[in-house]
Amino acid sequence: MDAMFALTVGVLVAAAAWLLLARDLLRGLLGFVLLGTGANLTIFAAGRTGTMVPPLVPPGAEALAADAANALPQALVLTAIVIGFGLAAFALVLVMRAHAAFGTVSAEEMDEAERPDDAAAPAPAPAAAVAGRKEAA
Amino acid sequence: MRQALLVAPILIPLAACAITAMLWQRPAAQRRVGLAAAVAMLLATLALLAEVIGGGMVVGQMGNWPAPFGISLVVDHLSAAMLVITGVMGLAVAIYAMGEGAEERDRAGFQPLFHALLMGVAGAFSTGDLFNLYVWFEVMLIASFGLLVLDRTREQLDGGIRYVMLNLVGTTFFLLAVGLVYGLTGTLNLADLARVAPTVENQGALAAAGMLLLIAFGAKAAVFPLFNWLPASYHTASMPVAAIFAALLTKVGVYAIIRVFTLVYAHDHALFGPVLGIVAMATMVVGVLGAAAHYDIRRILSFHIISQIGYMLVGVALMTPLAIAGSVLYVIHHIVVKANLFLVAGAVRRRGGSFALRRLGGLWLAAPLLGIGFLIPAMSLAGIPPLSGFWGKLVVIRAGLEAEAYVLAGVALAVGLLTLYSMVKIWNEAFWKAAPEALPAAPWTRAERFATFAPIVLLCGVTLTIGFWTEPFAAFSLDAAEVLLDREGYIAAVLGTPPAQLAEVAR
Numbered sequence: 006m007d008a009m010f011a012l013t014v015g016v017l018v019a020a021a022a023w024l025l026l027a028r029d030l031l032r033g034l035l036g037f038v039l040l041g042t043g044a045n046l047t048i049f050a051a052g053r054t055g056t057m058v059p060p061l062v063p064p065g066a067e068a069l070a071a072d073a074a075n076a077l078p079q080a081l082v083l084t085a086i087v088i089g090f091g092l093a094a095f096a097l098v099l100v101m102r103a104h105a106a107f108g109t110v111s112a113e114e115m116d117e118a119e120r121p122d123d124a125a126a127p128a129p130a131p132a133a134a135v136a137g138r139k140e141a142a
Numbered sequence: 143m144r145q146a147l148l149v150a151p152i153l154i155p156l157a158a159c160a161i162t163a164m165l166w167q168r169p170a171a172q173r174r175v176g177l178a179a180a181v182a183m184l185l186a187t188l189a190l191l192a193e194v195i196g197g198g199m200v201v202g203q204m205g206n207w208p209a210p211f212g213i214s215l216v217v218d219h220l221s222a223a224m225l226v227i228t229g230v231m232g233l234a235v236a237i238y239a240m241g242e243g244a245e246e247r248d249r250a251g252f253q254p255l256f257h258a259l260l261m262g263v264a265g266a267f268s269t270g271d272l273f274n275l276y277v278w279f280e281v282m283l284i285a286s287f288g289l290l291v292l293d294r295t296r297e298q299l300d301g302g303i304r305y306v307m308l309n310l311v312g313t314t315f316f317l318l319a320v321g322l323v324y325g326l327t328g329t330l331n332l333a334d335l336a337r338v339a340p341t342v343e344n345q346g347a348l349a350a351a352g353m354l355l356l357i358a359f360g361a362k363a364a365v366f367p368l369f370n371w372l373p374a375s376y377h378t379a380s381m382p383v384a385a386i387f388a389a390l391l392t393k394v395g396v397y398a399i400i401r402v403f404t405l406v407y408a409h410d411h412a413l414f415g416p417v418l419g420i421v422a423m424a425t426m427v428v429g430v431l432g433a434a435a436h437y438d439i440r441r442i443l444s445f446h447i448i449s450q451i452g453y454m455l456v457g458v459a460l461m462t463p464l465a466i467a468g469s470v471l472y473v474i475h476h477i478v479v480k481a482n483l484f485l486v487a488g489a490v491r492r493r494g495g496s497f498a499l500r501r502l503g504g505l506w507l508a509a510p511l512l513g514i515g516f517l518i519p520a521m522s523l524a525g526i527p528p529l530s531g532f533w534g535k536l537v538v539i540r541a542g543l544e545a546e547a548y549v550l551a552g553v554a555l556a557v558g559l560l561t562l563y564s565m566v567k568i569w570n571e572a573f574w575k576a577a578p579e580a581l582p583a584a585p586w587t588r589a590e591r592f593a594t595f596a597p598i599v600l601l602c603g604v605t606l607t608i609g610f611w612t613e614p615f616a617a618f619s620l621d622a623a624e625v626l627l628d629r630e631g632y633i634a635a636v637l638g639t640p641p642a643q644l645a646e647v648a649r
Binding site for chain 1: 273276277280283284287288291294296297298299300301302303304306307310311313314317318320321322324325326374375377378
């Protein structure tokens, strides 16, 4: 069971790393989601897997049964899923706005923040270069 | 009373965030609420600091769950100092944000996000739980995402995407490390972790998780080689936002490194000490060289944030009481100075019409107050005596020499010189040389002028106070270092006396 978990997490993280290296922002975002899933599964596996005994104290007993499931990782994963979902939603909206503003989701073709401040009127050269790259693509 | 003070720095911004969000349509009312909350937060953090200095560490168990089951809030000397600095910065930036462009910013939602950011930062400084630290990181992060792209310009969208993508990956690494640490130790409470960590059988795996934590915190603190998001994004933010980012965000990463590696990984210092030392040196050098190459005030200042982070890591790298005291003093001094420089940069832009050094000039004649407001933090940043930066650098370098880390001390000295070069470059170009084009006439209204200069003067005052009246600050830093190195004291304060059985049940 643990080996299965380890393998799954490994595949997820590897796929995430591959996607995150792409210049396409949507791929990068998917990579983040996969990486988050890998992290969540790690937490889940960290808190003991393989038991079906619910973490409830039986009537009359003082403590949990010895092989009861661990409820804490589930609470942690739940928190992490909610946070990850919020972040992914925000990042998706940001990418959409960027797509509307730049007409592309390729990180390479967004170079607005790299321009020096004294180019008050946008210099024609970078725009032409972008156009040239697009044609080449 | 102590418990109320403990949660006040988190609850006040939370309330301010909620109230300002409800006043969405009324920016003027939002600003008043925001300002009142910033004042209240500063007072609360000062009271908390007095409490810590008087009565030692303040510990609270949320929901009365005994540690290590619930979430503990722990405020020691370092946390209290960081909280006070957060309060000072919150107030300074809240005033500054009432100046130029306040109306548009507040319509875009500046106030709720700003207070959410303060809440995240205060939470990260107060918590005594690793997973809770992750949650506060995320609170801070999501608020900073919103603040960074507040004006929704193309430039900000581009910078925002770089910032968001790299930080998302950084925090996921944090989450992964939390999972691994929990799997190895069965606990997430920092005090309990400190107790259990040396007894863990698989020290290799624990060190690997520690390295993941270092990567996650290092990405947040913008250390070499994980700093690329910072110069790619900070200069695009509007000036109050850039100032609060420069003051607090990277320092949360530094704080997390100091906390976790003096407490949980202290037993593994033989591994992490050299790593941190090399990272600190590389961060100092790369940051200062990056700054030397640029001719835009905001970019120069952004690179200097990175460079200065290196000094703050020296303490954890050496782990001697003096070195850690140096780091603490340096963080306190640096936050004030760096935020002030960004505030000044905003005023320079308004007065001189640009951030580009090439197009600036003649500001010393046109605005002497601005010139002094720049000189004090700039010279302090470079470490000119008797300003605050000199004392910070003095303690750090002396600690380096005493620990026989001569290379580290030498690099720190050389980087100080190059910092001076960058600051003099800004001074010569923006203030000293003749203006290349006519300056805009009378840029500020009366109220804007006050809102712009009051925080600059306030922060200059703090810098001068630390510089001329160093004794109490240095003594405080030494106390903070002593508390940080007293792991047994921290564990006993959080867990109480019989922690052993509790932890067994938890596992």
